[in-house]
Amino acid sequence: MRCRKVVCQECALTWEGVNHCRPCLEEVRGQARRRSSWWAWSAWAVVLAGLFLVTGLVLTWATALWGNRW
Numbered sequence: 001m002r003c004r005k006v007v008c009q010e011c012a013l014t015w016e017g018v019n020h021c022r023p024c025l026e027e028v029r030g031q032a033r034r035r036s037s038w039w040a041w042s043a044w045a046v047v048l049a050g051l052f053l054v055t056g057l058v059l060t061w062a063t064a065l066w067g068n069r070w
Contacts, residue, residue, distance in 0.1 A: 005021050012019040015028055 003021060003024050007019065007021045011021065013022060013025045014020070015025055020028060
């Protein structure tokens with residue numbers, strides 16, 4: 001589908017419901033691997049955990065300040 005080469009049914013390989021020739025399928029699989037890299041997911045998890053931690057600290061600090069005013 002990507003390179004528009006004619007491929008017989010025996011040579012065609014299916015990925016997510018679309019027929020591909022072997023070189024195009026290797027390229028598509030490589031892109032899928034790069035997008036779902038373990039390191040990328042780990043980095044996002046660390047960033048989100050840090051944001052939750054900072055948010056909790058800010059809320060705790062704000063609660064302490066609010067309690068001291070009243």
